[in-house]
């Protein structure tokens with residue numbers, strides 16, 4: 001590398017490279033004049049002509065101009081907007097190779113934490129590499145010149161839309177509804193300019209579909225117009241008003257224009273009510289396998305008190321309550337807690353309680369008051385567990401802790417903190433909840449001492 005400290009390469013330059021490995025986002029990694037260069041959509045062992053696009057102090061990014069060879073794991077991507085849509089990162093990789101790559105990532109994480117290799121169990125691969133999602137959120141825009149509605153997905157970190165009629169990660173029925181929604185909105189003419197997202201969900205158990213239109217305007221005429229949408233198996237149509245087209249999709253309220261306000265799902269023998277703003281795992285089959293593993297990892301005894309932090313609609317809370325003396329689910333979204341309370345009734349479980357609160361506020365208070373908890377489950381969003389909740393877990397007399405994570409980066413940070421506070425990791429099992437993407441879910445079992 002140049003001794004002046006200036007980078008050895010510059011934006012705009014062209015090079016011929018070979019990818020030597022893959023980073024955690026799925027990009028190929030090559031070395032040019034000693035500098036690490038990330039090249040999206042290039043696999044290890046593949047040679048390509050690339051153009052440098054961005055140079056940072058310690059790495060650079062390049063665009064693939066022409067691939068000159070195919071690596072052993074390369075397959076033809078199935079989606080026409082793959083590489084332009086921000087949803088999938090690794091459709092160009094054979095599914096088995098995707099799963100192995102994700103498992104290897106978790107093994108590297110475990111090694112950095114000083115854990116023995118045997119702690120990481122083989123990844124649970126998905127039975128459905130495509131068409132596995134039960135929910136999708138599609139941005140919508142009105143093309144004034146062409147007088148029609150366009151739908152698609154934004155490229156990663158941008159508001160540039162890759163226009164498409166299809167998403168191969170959702171069921172064929174959901175795909176059909178997305179297409180019909182576009183025709184329908186186009187038929188509304190300029191009223192469609194008020195619609196910025198279409199959200200479609202589907203219950204695996206009943207096949208019913210629910211559609212929500214996110215609109216910028218609270219005008220009842222707009223709501224009535226979009227509320228007239230109908231399509232096969234669509235049991236519900238709702239409208240949410242969110243004035244900002246970019247940013248959060250959901251408004252403060254939801255107006256149900258047709259059908260009920262929720263879908264009914266079935267997971268691990270439980271009847272599960274699922275309202276539009278409540279979180280539900282995106283893949284029902286994988287969610288069931290994950291939940292069964294959590295129950296196994298928690299080793300619940302019938303005298304135990306269990307806390308399920310970040311509980312969503314309470315599926316895990318109820319599964320754990322079945323084996324425990326008591327289970328308490330904590331969740332910040334009130335619709336999800338309303339669903340969780342109904343779910344406890346639907347499944348005749350009287351020893352499950354649900355609280356609407358932020359985990360980082362509720363847990364420290366609960367522990368400070370001297371309340372008992374034998375098992376603690378953390379299933380936080382991508383940003384991981386708040387530091388106050390980690391400290392509370394350390395202070396609590398919790399014996400077993402199960403951490404469910406959808407982001408290995410924050411998982412590693414939080415495991416390091418928990419291990420420094422007296423918890424030891426007994427097993428880590430990766431689950432491929434999100435095939436074709438770089439995301440991976442993990443269940444970590446921990447014990448005190």
Ligand SMILES: C[S@@+](CC[C@H](N)C(=O)[O-])C[C@H]1O[C@@H](n2cnc3c(N)ncnc32)[C@H](O)[C@@H]1O
Nearest residue numbers: 279310311312331332333357358359379380381
């Ligand atoms: C990954 S989901 C897990 C949900 C549930 N355990 C499941 O398996 O369906 C995370 C949940 O945490 C909730 N959440 C996010 N931040 C929170 C916080 N600070 N306190 C409480 N709940 C939170 C979200 O609304 C979401 O329902």
